[in-house]
Amino acid sequence: MTVRTRFAPSPTGFMHIGNLRTGLYTYLYARKHNGTFILRIEDTDQERKVEGAVEAIYRTLKIAGMSYDEGPDKDGGYGPYVQTERMGLYKEYAEKLVELGGAYYCFCDKERLQSIVDDNGLHTYDKHCRNIPLEEAKARVAAGEPYVIRQKVPEGVVSSYTDLVFGEISVASEDIEDGVLLKSDGLPTYNFANVVDDHLMGITHVMRGIEYLSSTPKYNLIYDAFGWERPTYIHLTTIMKDAQRKLSKRYGDANFEDFVAKGYLPEAIVNYIALLGWCPKSNQEKMTIDEMVEQFDVDGLSKSPAIFDEAKMRWLNGEYLKAMTPEEFYTVSLPYIMKSKAGGKFNDYEISRLMQTRVDVLSDIPDKIDFLVDFDEYDINMYVHQKMKVDFNVAKQALKVAFDAMSNLDDWTEDALKECMKSSAEAGGMKGGQVMFSVRVALTGQPSTPGGAVEMAVVLGKEESMRRLAFSIDYLNREAQ
């Protein structure tokens, strides 16, 4: 049997991380089993529909690297793949289910429904219309009386199924309500549409959020009543913001594109969320989506919810950044360098090189390099450094010899600068570190910088470096008598 899975997001906004992870696992499962991965848009809720959300789904799947075999724009013979385009189907199937004895017409109005209160104070339907003879019901329908079609849940049975991650789940039929399948407006409820669509599209494995775990027996009863084969279920845990709260739009930014905008690489985000709730046998953490396909196994899916830890995602993103070639990193980092005050003023490529091992997320870049343009009077105590064996006098001497040597240096490269500073130190009877430490402070006026004297000099260029050196020599002589 060929595996067919489906990802069925609702276009109600941007792609949420939890949703994307469900889609990812669905994708991985299909690919792992050489199956078919289908995209279905569940847009029956016109009220919550958000402009541009469908485009966001396409865009997200694309940059996340999840290609689908069938979908709205890729017909595989099981379409349409947009639920609103399938609306005609459901009424027909609901009526068929009535004929099969798995559903019945219900004429109860809102007020009556509200008046029913069960032991728990809830408005659970009392099956009032369940025993109306079919002929009578049909006559009332024909006469134009408003109605809904409800599921006729068999009595006195226990509906069970085996979930691939949670094992056997059983629910007694007395705990299952005769729910509405077809609404009074003739449109299906979400769950009914879901069952019909999954069957019609030949879905073999249903992967979805754990919120459906305990209601699945109810849907299985519909499959049974139709005489349809039940799919295999794989329920997925929730991604949490903390121990109590779900990670959701309501609690802040948790959508894929926001993270991309923040400077996370799509592949790092996908990699991280894959690990939230799934552990490969190999225990490998950094992996491509193709490696995930290879290693994906339902066995490694977790049964308990996972808390989203941005610190770990930052780390993983940093690993991806460090694995890039300097050129690749330059390409992705340049937009962020340009966002800084320092962007375009110095050697951007050198800045990029310095940033590669120093940021986990690209949006960290501007803050790390803004200081380059803010060169003015600074705290001269920075020159006093015990470990470096530098004090005011050493600094003065170091800057002097470095200035003389550097002003005569034409080959303004790392190697040459390093050699230049080292030899000038030697000539002045100092250690290389003493000179380089002093020069670094003199060039930047910062207690710490991303890169040392040599790197800073390269980034600033000779002209600016010499100007700052001259300024610092003068400043130090003035301030530290």
Added chain:
RNA sequence: GGCCCUAUGGUCAAGCGGUUAAGACAUCGCCCUUUCACGGCGGUAACCCGAGUUCGAACCUCGGUAGGGUCACCA
């Protein structure tokens, strides 16, 4: 409240009746080093509680506790 599910360090997690209870992030320390990073090495830190089954329980059973889910003419 009924029903369903879950429970290993701060976080993600391995574990499938016998382990010194992995690994990763975070954290702390050391080394490397021209500051900061990177890299390397090391440390702190966990089986929710209580009964049972068993020679032996993080793993099996029951109860408790805590947390999550679900009980719509929403999806």
